[in-house]
Amino acid sequence: MQSMKGRDLLTLSNFSREELEMILKLSIDMKHRLKCGEYIIPYLNGKTITLLFQKPSTRTRLSFEVATYQLGGHSIYLNWSDLQITRGESLADTARAIDCYSDGIVARVYKHLDLEVIANNARAPVINALSDLAHPCQAIADCLTIIEKKGGIKGINVVFIGDGNNNVCRSLSEAILKLGGNMIIASPRSYYPPQSYIEEIRKGASKGASLILTEDPIEGVKNADVIYTDVWVSMGQEKEKEERISAFSKYQVNSQLISKAPQDVIIMHCLPAHRGLEITDEVIDGKNSAVWDQAENRLHVQKAILALLI
Numbered sequence: 001m002q003s004m005k006g007r008d009l010l011t012l013s014n015f016s017r018e019e020l021e022m023i024l025k026l027s028i029d030m031k032h033r034l035k036c037g038e039y040i041i042p043y044l045n046g047k048t049i050t051l052l053f054q055k056p057s058t059r060t061r062l063s064f065e066v067a068t069y070q071l072g073g074h075s076i077y078l079n080w081s082d083l084q085i086t087r088g089e090s091l092a093d094t095a096r097a098i099d100c101y102s103d104g105i106v107a108r109v110y111k112h113l114d115l116e117v118i119a120n121n122a123r124a125p126v127i128n129a130l131s132d133l134a135h136p137c138q139a140i141a142d143c144l145t146i147i148e149k150k151g152g153i154k155g156i157n158v159v160f161i162g163d164g165n166n167n168v169c170r171s172l173s174e175a176i177l178k179l180g181g182n183m184i185i186a187s188p189r190s191y192y193p194p195q196s197y198i199e200e201i202r203k204g205a206s207k208g209a210s211l212i213l214t215e216d217p218i219e220g221v222k223n224a225d226v227i228y229t230d231v232w233v234s235m236g237q238e239k240e241k242e243e244r245i246s247a248f249s250k251y252q253v254n255s256q257l258i259s260k261a262p263q264d265v266i267i268m269h270c271l272p273a274h275r276g277l278e279i280t281d282e283v284i285d286g287k288n289s290a291v292w293d294q295a296e297n298r299l300h301v302q303k304a305i306l307a308l309l310i
């Protein structure tokens, strides 16, 4: 397996199953060592990681900042709106400037294409902290949570309910297929991921993995090991709010839907949640919910990603 050092992580598409497994293995190790009191593991001694964020973030920003600190490095947070880019400097020049002072760049952007511009103009590895098309670091943390709760991914049925074409669903589907699980997307047909994407992730799937699309959430959850949901209106889609809330109204993850699933199903959400829309209080706060494990696992996974790439 080639080293991951120096690579960008914009989507999971150019990471093999073995590489994903290696990130997960190191994440488990990072978590164990932290629980044993090893707070600083100096993979990034003296290194600087720059976080460039165009959209709000609670978990991703904090977990990358804490991860960098716990690896002996230093992080700098840049809010897009504070930069010269707002006065006309090009994104390419901005990326080149950031690259002069950074050993790694973690970027959250509206348009995935902007991440590619940053990556093409920076020598340092660029890590996607969420774009309109992908949220790969979230998906790896979600796989870690599923492994902890269900013992592995191979043969596990993961059902995503809601916006089947959003960044979280796309990256999760790709990761689950790569790791040999079964992905079921229950979504209105007009929100299915495009055929080209479905074909691409099917090509990267491990033997035995499957991807099913359905418009029926009840059918979807019948054999679910994991039920996953995310907001109906992602950042940047605010103009479509009314139309989306109406399109997804039958796709709420609530007690009634959970009652159709096996008793030991786990409930996942990347957060932030819009309680009362895509998920109800009793489900997100219920005994099957794994949402806080997911949030915590972001830290351990970011540490593994930074350690392997930078």
Ligand code: CP
Pocket: 056, 057, 058, 059, 060, 061, 130, 138, 270, 271, 272
């Ligand atoms: N799940 C996630 O990416 O959360 P934030 O938007 O708070 O970073």
Ligand code: NVA
Pocket: 130, 166, 167, 168, 230, 231, 233, 234, 235, 270, 271, 272
């Ligand atoms: N799909 C959501 C995920 C937030 C972490 C969004 O893009 O807003």
